[in-house]
Amino acid sequence: MDYRPEDIRVLKGLEAVRLRPGMYIGSTGKSGLHHLLYEIIDNSMDEVMAGACDRIRVVLHEDGSAEVEDNGRGIPVEIHPETGKSTLETVMTVLHAGGKFSNSAYKVSGGLHGVGASVVNALSEVMEVWVRRNGRIYYQKYSRGQPICEVKELGETTERGTVVRFRPDPEIFSTTEFDPDIIENRLRELAFLNPGLTIEFEDKINDYKSKMSYAGGIKEYVSYIVKNTNSKPLHDIVYISDSYENIKVDIALVYIASQDEETLYSFVNNIRTIDHGTHVSAFRNVLTRLLNDYGKSLGYLRKDEAFLGEDVREGLVAVVSVLMPNPEFEGQTKGRLGSESAGTAVSKIAKERLTEFFEINKPVLKIILERVQQAKRAREAAKKVRELVKRKSAFDGAALPGKLADCVTNDVEKSELFIVEGDSAGGSAKQARDREFQAILPLRGKILNVEKSSIQKLLSNEQIKDIIVAVGTGIGEKFDRTRLRYGKIIIMTDADVDGAHIRVLLLTFFFRYMRPLIEEGRIYIAVAPLYRVQFSNRILYLYSDDEYQALMKELNGSEKVEVQRYKGLGEMNPEQLWETTMNPVTRRLIRVTIENAEEADALFGILMGQDTVERKNFIERHALKVTYLDV
Template sequence: MVNENNGRIYTAEEIQVLTGLEPVRKRPGMYIGSTGERGLHQLVYEVVDNSVDEALAGVCDTIKVWIDKDNSITVEDNGSGIPVEIHPQTGKSTVETVLTILHAGGKFNNSAYKVSGGLHGVGVSVVNALSEWLIVKVKRNGKEYMQKFKRGVPVTELEIIGEADSTGTTISFKPDKEIFDVVEFDYKTLEFRFREMAFLNKGILIILEDRRTNTKNKFHYEGGIKSFVEYMNKNKNPIHKDIIYFEGEKDNTVVELSMQYTDSYSENIYTFANNINTQEGGTHLSGFRTALTRAINDYGRKYNYLKEKDENLQGEDVREGLTAILSVKLFEPQFEGQTKTKLGNNEVRGIVESLVYDYLTTYLEENPKSGKVILEKAINAARAREAARKAREISRKRSILDSITLPGKLADCQEDNVELTEVFIVEGDSAGGSAKQGRDRKYQAVLPLRGKIMNVEKARIDKMLESEEIKAMIAAFGTGIGNEFDVEKLRYGKIIIMTDADVDGSHIRTLLLTFFYRYMRKLLENGNIYIAQPPLYKVTKGKTEHYVYSDKELDELLEKIGRSNYTIQRYKGLGEMNPEQLWETTMDPEKRILLKVSIEDAMAADEIFTTLMGDRVRPRREFIRKNAKMVKNLDI
């Protein structure tokens, strides 16, 4: 770690005050991104980030987080404790200063923290401002102190409540329901983030407890990001046994890399800067990609895997099947964008490229068996890429849609404005016919597919492009795929998966979502993909018809209309509905129910798709066993 503290406890003078707190409650989205689930959980991350910063400074090794039964959160660490002395600028205790003034904290002063992961631009003061109540307890100087706040305003002074033989900070808070759309924390969301944090900071212990359900987990990984890659690949098939790992430092920037190739066809590279998940990449990712491509090409040339007449391998070739974690820790990270998901420090690109190239060159020289399988995989990926290029060229010369032999072709809409258009992907002639007749032709298109599409998790791009159904979708959407993917060319603002409410329909949805995730991920990230919700039942009583979308809704309806003199029709397929019914229940924007598909966490999504659609049976069986109790509408 880059750390000038050497375990030294920071002081009140090192806490620098930048601005006030007043705007936070008026515009909370500016500070935490949203007032939905993402913003709600960001409150927890902000508090925990402060504790992790203490760990980076060498004064904390254990962080406890628990959700209480009232949906409040407590975060406890054994760090040095927030200073309690009077702050020279504010005239108030440093505890109160940190909790009531925006951007007041040790990480804004260079002498307190050399590396800070929690510098999200907001901090614990924003958590205080957006909480119904907050209580802070500090153990420091042999005493325990406490102060209480309500919606960011102190309701007590900082007072001594007892003696203490250790140090640390405990913050408890309850999000304000006047601010947030939802105030119930999701254990799985927190679990994933804290596992990630423990991987990124080897040796730290994070304990997460849910007192609502008596669930508890401990996250502690001495192997750090090496253990992270091992965890990510647990349901995959590595092509070399060892996990490639190194840690290096240059110009006060620490670079840590862990990577391993598998026999899959997709790349999974995750980058972090000061523990922050840089989902949009940045200069550290650019440096890594350049170094990886150059090192493998140089090795291939030197040992004749690549002949003189062969072209160099491209970046996508050398990254096929790669799982990698790249973590950099630097003094003053510069992030692009409000949500801080792209690293912008230009000097980091050269640092990462230099360190990674030197290490990978040495690794390949010292591990010729691994070098051989890595080169062979990259060369096979290059051949597949070339085959796919030729297939696309052929497709451009003749309209793909004209060459499709499906019984039903794309029924396009009249509107050209992408923001207004939508395309329904349906399976089969019957449903396709009803959808075409029932739709609003002005802005709704219909693309029928024949049966289940190819499982792209088990196929390279060249084989995938032999599928008529997949070619039809690519042509209809207009975006292209892979390196040629361009979201600006998307022809429809909404792509709606409309399948039967049975097991086969669920399988088709999963296959389609796997395709979108692996080859058109930007559509998921942008919120262009939706799942239609056709009714499960039609309940008729007299001349009145009711469409019902869940078993719970059915029970509620039957209680309301009386449990006699009615008939229930269970819809197993969209084809059972005539065009008018399909429009009224599933396609009419005024009445329908659509579920937007989004990626809150790419690593969690990758794990699910690998488990469900990959080659290994045992992880899939275990996944089904664990989640069977959540299955609804199972056809048997």
Template sequence: MTKEMDIKNDRHYTASEIQVLTGLEPVRKRPGMYIGSTGPKGLHHLVYEVVDNGIDEALAGICDTIKVVLYEDNSISVEDNGSGIPVETHPQTGKSTVETVLTILHAGGKFDGSAYKVSGGLHGVGISVVNALSEWLEVKVRRNNKEYMQKFERGIAVSELEVIGTSTSTGTTVTFKPDSEIFETIEISSDTLKNRFREMAFLNKGVKIIIEDKRSGKEKEFYYEGGIKSFVEYINKNKNPIQKDIIYFETQKDGAVVEFAMQYTDGYSENIFTFANNINTIEGGTHLSGLRTALTRVMNDYGRKYNILKEKDENLSGDDVREGLTGILSVKLGEPQFEGQTKTKLGNSEMRGIVESSTYEYLNNFLEENPKLAKTILDKSIGSQRARNAARKARELTRRKSILDNTTLPGKLADCQSNDINITEIYLVEGDSAGGSAKQGRSREFQAILPLRGKILNVEKARLDRILNSDEIKIMITAFGAGIGTEFDIEKLRYGKIIIMTDADVDGAHIRTLLLTFFFRYMRELIDNGHIYVAQPPLYKITKARKEHYVYSDEQLDELLNEIGRTGYSIQRYKGLGEMNPEQLWDTTMDPDSRILLRVNTEDAVAADEIFTTLMGDKVQPRREFIQENSKFVKNLDI
């Protein structure tokens, strides 16, 4: 880390640099305003807030190890070897700085820009919110050759800061138990934390993050000396790179750090993930715009210079040059501005030019020095361009009128009467038999039915031109009305809910995975905006004394049999939707008042990409390992 990015100095991080902005009282009254929700997402956000403090110390070059421990009573401890929270009396509050930081909202060393030049936690809400939403919290500080401790309950100090011993090291340990009065559940998922900590370790090379789960006895360490180069390697581990080495650069410009790593694969999907001060900028922003502009410009300039692109050839588009590209862009800047619906879009206008000029300059030199690889990349981009032109012609065939008027096409749409996207929904149904029952049992006012014949094309192994020649995919694109790929426009979507309804067997699961892969790769906004659902048809029908009961899991079956008695009943195991008549299908799976729908989301895009690559990609061994590792979670397997 350069001097420009360094903390001033451990000795200068003192009480006077802790700035107090407001009080803590509103947090317990409206926790959702501060952590987003009181569900699992908000619960895990508490842990990230505390870990972020250690990462901020790491960005300043004074912390290299963070350890998180999950205890059996659902408490959590986070320990770092940074400088330790200052312990002196705060000039504004008259309390110790430790107590000030933990009991007053936005009291921290990050807000006036003097102590920390770069902070990931700026996007967060501070450790005081963690304190306010915890049943109890205990903080230990190692500083000044002493160890200090203070205890809190629901945000209120219940002890004074006191010296409890000596210490030859520095750092902070925060142990807290989330408040069950606030959260729907206080059980932390170690898998959720691991995904986030892996990402943080990639983004901060040389920082070690350890998670120990006392509940399971397992411990995992994340440490990547290669930083985001290792991140790209991780994402591409089950793919086929067309280049051996990862292209990488790190540079400083106008007070900001730009770090970029990239590698091309023989696949067709673009996977560029962007971060600003360690925050995953899911919605992109100015840094991503600068990167994309530079990539497109440098490839076209090189192609023209060396006559790889002929005079009569059109320029490569951004989609062409990013086909099969995996990239990680990480920027660090002093005053990040976050915008967008979820505050995950970088808005700093200066970052567009900084990233664009840095990327163009480096890649231009790289291509000049590596002509063979440059030719390989350009050839792949030109192949993408040809496929894009073919896809444009194929796309014309997906216009709604021409397709829906053609009754010979497979998968005939039974549309609904309403045009109100707030109530309309379309069921993607496996096979004509189930499709027939669904058409008869539905509410014609707001429910459309689209039967799919067989398994759709595996889009993980196909370019867009081939995808658009698939009849089943064409009819879906037309029915949804919003286009595909870069032309996708969610404003034109005709249905508020797109519901996958398949049989509860192996074939049904495969069709579901194929559809989800298609949506993730080519209609990602449908998932991000909560439009994709999976229907949950019942597994069993139990009849006793002419009364029918439907259950959706083996656990529910057990409960029902205990309730109605385990004699004098008959049981039917549903293997396919076609076994249900229209009334049964409506009552169990399609009636909004009684059905069960699972909404599909991808909070972790990297993990989702890994799963789809593993399940639907070319490599057999990773798929075999995935199945072996996850087979224990499978229920109701029908083979």
């Protein structure tokens, strides 16, 4: 087929947003739907941070629309010098148009890319905006990103601010029903983070209203979090606040008695960074170093001992909030902060102010050190138990494979075994994993093709034996599912031909000798990214050449792009490996199941990237999604 000039499509205006909404809001499911509302709320919060707003009202209407009202300065409505249109229309219909690119309007803001309001408009069936500014009310209506009318002047007013009402487009979203509990929780966070701000929430569908205002700020927030646990604080809440090079840092923390893992919420310019980032890493590192220093000077540790990060984090409840100009987030959804300057500011302020606090409040310091020491002793005791009591394996009396990095939990349904291609990738995976529930078994090279091997040869093969012992069930007629050690078994290989070959060899082994694991849906394939692309303070991971080509065509040379193509899992650092391939929230998995030939062919397209008559015949014979590759 010819490749012709007319095959090149040029996307205009907001068309790209409707064609690829996931690039801008993360997904077209529930999270993406709520992200629309958060984008509009964030614009109002930027007015709060500019000192121009102290009241926000959010309403869910019966018709499925959401409304956000603030008493800020109001979006300018005058003619914009570059577009020749009203500034209001420009902001609502043009990507990368907003006040966040000029430091004169906003010194600190949550919106960075100038795409928030226009993206919401593009993905809304209907949007309406009222602006109260200069003693007058202005109005404009839109549908799917296009203005339905010119900006109108409706009359006079003594109030000021902006009201935005939008109804998400059912052509885009799988659900258009907002969850009031999720929204109220987000609004409560904002009220805690901004003392002096009043937020009103009304759910007209369920006839519910609430009003939130917290003078105590994040100290009150930490107290609120603790009240929702089944434990009590061990000391008064520690609160520090300071600024460094135009970056304001607020931290509140307390330790509780329960042995729960850390509860830490982090924010940048009021945006919740659910995957944390440089500000949280800096805080954790400083706290761990300080407690180690004090632990040794006050006799809680010997010179050759140390508290680990997990000891320090156990029972910790904390909120870390940073206000800064031009933060660098990884992705439009702003889940993780990448700004090194934020880490520097948090490190300096946390070290100085926590040291100052601990020197003045030695009783609180000793309570914290005793709590961390208790966590350290519990960790060491658990380790000894694990070393003394070997978990049962498929071979009676057989020790677990030496290369296996086992997990802590004994709960089979919560545990995961990653079978990883190569020692290098296995090393990164061991650093990246959550050791509580993720185990790593690295394999070197291609495993035995069990389809062409005898049972004696299979049982004498070291790699096959390691898999059998690690899984724990035995094989063939001696398969015993009650001895299964992991609820999920995840095959993690390179995104290349060799990796696909190894995946199919492993799937062949599981089908021939541990078929119940496939029937129960316990075998998975981890989908590793091919590309890491960075542009405009955004980082995207792409999983195929098609995704990469589509992005390049979409950018069309308009951005400076940095591209890293991964030749294998071993090229990814532990943080990247966790984020893309191992984090249960963000990873992509393929579940291997026994179904029909049509579905089998679809999966093989993913595994091998090509088609063969032999494979088709095998699939049709066995009606499977799995087969093997002859070597």
